[in-house]
Amino acid sequence: MAASRQKEADVPERAAFPRVLLLCPDLEIGGLQRVAVNLAKGLSDLGVRPTCLVLRRGGALRSLLPQHIEVHELGCTSQPLALLLPTSKLGRALRAARPDVVLSFGHMTNLLAAWAKALWGFSFSLVASEHSTLSQRIAGGSTLSRLRRRLRARSLYRKARYVVCVSQGVAEDLTALGIVPAEKARVIYNPIVDPSMPEQAKAPVDHPWLGEEVPVLLAVGRLVALKAYDDLLRAFQIFREEAGLAARLVLLGEGPERGRLEALTATLGLEDCVCFAGRQTNPYAWMARASALVLSSRCEGFGSVLAEAMACGTNVVATDCRSGPREVLEGGRWGRLVPVGDVSALARAMRDALLDPLPHADLIQAAERFSVARSAALWRDLILEAAQGDGKLQKSGER
Incomplete structure (x- = not known):
């Protein structure tokens, strides 16, 4: 009886939690991809059931995801214009998933998610994660090229509710460039260490x-x-x-x-x-x-x-x-x-x-x-903040 009451008490909390989608370029062996996999597992351990949307098919790290986590592989081309057509696989997948919060991983994936939100009017809250020092990433090319990339990043990153930076140095770089306002930047160290x-x-x-x-x-x-x-x-x-x-x-x-x-x-x-x-x-x-x-x-x-x-x-x-x-x-x-x-x-x-x-x-x-549990708990809190900021938490509970 006590177990039954506890189970019933847990239902509203789970129902109220927003729908979370992790958007990742692929699941090949790499630091960014391993972070996405570890975070998906860490959120799952906290009772969150994220859906993973992967732009390209395959990848050795897919086998590390628990079976209960849904993974949708789009098999997309890497060309942004093709990905952002109204009939693209990305657009159809986002419409079908109806996420409340999208977590995007990596600079180009962040830009795609922001573009999709801007072009198609999606209402999801975007939490982008930046894994590189952007000033170094855009350093090559002409002065005009660097300025264009900086302005593009600034415009699109403003579509994000928050930008998670993997280190304080990355956060300071983004804010110094004027790409992300300080109040939107959050530092969460990568989820690395787990019991396995x-x-x-x-x-x-x-x-x-x-x-x-x-x-x-x-x-x-x-x-x-x-x-x-x-x-x-x-x-x-x-x-x-x-x-x-x-x-x-x-x-x-x-x-x-x-x-x-x-x-x-x-x-x-x-x-x-x-x-x-x-x-x-x-x-x-x-x-x-x-x-x-x-x-x-x-x-x-x-x-x-x-x-x-x-x-x-x-x-x-x-x-x-x-x-x-x-x-x-x-x-x-x-x-x-x-x-x-x-x-x-x-x-x-x-x-x-x-x-x-x-x-x-x-x-x-x-x-x-750098434990997975510590990082996932911080991400979970930020997901709730992002959903509450856009008024999505109440809507999820009404479903």
Whole structure:
């Protein structure tokens, strides 16, 4: 009887919660996509049942979503004009879902959601999430091109009820550019750590280097220019020559820079101690077995791999780029920070991480700041704020 009364008491709260739709470009292996998957699971654990709308089909991370979460894959082209036609798959899907709140992930997806809201008159509240330092993203091209992209972002981001920034640095960048008013910006760290991570970290890894005594340095991320893996390779060469330590370097990820980086590896004479291991659905098993993780990026919004490595008890080294790493590592408390592009400093930091590592238990505890549960709770509160701000909470309860 008591259980029945409790169940009945829970019904109004669930009925009143707004309909939530997560809009994501795809579910391929990537930091933004993993954030979307983790958030969907975290919201589900809190009793929210979001629907996931994915622009492109497939993706290795789809298998990580619980079966009770609906996933609709549109198979869309990536061309914005095609996506925004009145008869497009995106428009039909949004009309069918009738969401109260849309959470969009990534800059281009944010713009698409805002465009859809503006062009088709959708009444949903938009909560956009920005994962990059936008001033760096729009830095290329002519002055006119940069101004045009800035004004476009400013116009469309004003359609959002809130803009969630993955770090304080990203929020400050958006407000300084005049793209997002300070009262609309919210900082919520990425949902990284969940109870399944220890088991994933224990999973076997089929690579001979990780079973030997020689230390392994690990880098995880897309092989693109912003990750500065060319700096990492040069720093690793200096490390090998000057540190007097045997070590190996493994890079997890794929991308357009792979051919150039493999050629540079050969030029530097590092073929026997550098491995390009491609994409891995479970990078945590590699992180847990690595001696240190190295992030060499020229630009980051957050730097999820740092929090992931810490959660696996792995020491980290990172460039002190404009936003992300300094916040994640609390100013260097939980890992070594070096200037962007300083390959000699990066080499020294890698050496120090191997010779004087931080305790594994301390790193794991520090990573709890980035728990899925904590992030999902903050997102849930923001969803309610967004719905209440547009008067949608009462309407959902009346359905």
